Amino acid sequence: MERRRSVYMDYAATTPVRPEVLEAMAPYFSERFGNPSSLYALAREAKEAVEEARGRAAAAIGADPGEVFFTAGGTEADNWAIKGTALRGKGDHIVTSAIEHHAVIHPCRALEKQGYRVTYLPVDEFGRVDPADAEDAIADETILVSVMAANNEIGTIQPIRAIADIAHDHGVPFHTDAVQAIGAYPVDVDDMGADLLALSAHKFGGPKGAGALYIRRGTRVGTFMDGGAQERGRRAGTENVPGIVGLGRAIDLATADIEGHSRRLAAMRDRLIRGILDDIPDTRLNGHPVERLANNVSVAFRYVEGESILLLLDALGIAASTGSACTSASLEPSHVLTACGLPHEEAHGSLRLTLGSRNTEEDVDYVLSVLPGVIGRLRDISPLRGEA
Structure with a gap:
């Protein structure tokens, strides 16, 4: 890529x-x-x-x-x-x-x-x-x-x-x-x-x-x-x-303009969430739909593994995470997602996108343009999909 x-x-x-x-x-x-x-x-x-x-x-x-x-x-x-x-x-x-x-x-x-x-x-x-x-x-x-x-x-x-x-x-x-x-x-x-x-x-x-x-x-x-x-x-x-x-x-x-900053990030967050859920089937939003941080997008994709998503996104110039940076090397599924009731295989397929001051609407457009292809490519070769 x-x-x-x-x-x-x-x-x-x-x-x-x-x-x-x-x-x-x-x-x-x-x-x-x-x-x-x-x-x-x-x-x-x-x-x-x-x-x-x-x-x-x-x-x-x-x-x-x-x-x-x-x-x-x-x-x-x-x-x-x-x-x-x-x-x-x-x-x-x-x-x-x-x-x-x-x-x-x-x-x-x-x-x-x-x-x-x-x-x-x-x-x-x-x-x-x-x-x-x-x-x-x-x-x-x-x-x-x-x-x-x-x-x-x-x-x-x-x-x-x-x-x-x-x-x-x-x-x-x-x-x-x-x-x-x-x-x-x-x-x-x-x-x-x-x-x-x-x-x-x-x-x-x-x-x-x-x-x-x-x-x-x-x-x-x-x-x-x-x-x-x-x-x-x-x-x-x-x-x-x-x-x-x-x-x-x-x-x-x-803390100088939290409300303005949060509004800007929330608008990009909501665009990302809508675009991902609309364009990629078998996907769910993690976390509360309303009571959530303005910059946080956390989704779980069925039939894929989170580390593979990150590697392909990195090749496209996108830095993201599967969850906490402090546990990114762990092979265990996120204790947060499993506590929320996600099965291990879905918790392993999570992606976290968190926005900040340097992000733009063009960044959102770019992620939404490439992410469906990344997930589709991984699902095409996923043994998990064949078992479903």
């Missing part, structure tokens, strides 16, 4: 760093390279930059700057929220959902090996948690309820506030992985009822290796990284000043 154009539709995996973000970061690699923990002027410049970024991140999510702690990314923030709560909690039970990112699932499984109990809430066919199931799962020993704001694979947005209210009614703190939500729709920790919230800069135009955990004042969370007294004694390690500066600038830009 001839490569005709280059189309990036994997913004849920990572985003390009915005030029304004790179510009803001650049001085802190060179002339403003001081360690924020030192006392001289060069160090104070770095410290001031970190605190300015903290203020920007806090403002973007409706928090106080003293409640924002910088991490090396969303995975560390989720681990801190879960394991840190376990360190300080007075029980041994955690409630989460069956479709969380592995940054939540794997810490929970690690705690299970240490004797903790974890309830994995089921989801419906659209990937939504029923708040009533959370209510039923909470016990006297429950120390945390953790449900993601929006799913990274299928785009489904969860009824976070309802679940948080139930947790609080039982005196249990609520954590949400908001990595996919920041910059996609307005996020306010009070409106969501979040006591702990994780975010990651590279999902909204910032650099990789920079994230943050929001910890509501008064929430009991143990120290996760031991060492120095950075981050007010809560998270040791010399601050990644350029990354933190980049996070602060990126979250400003990502």
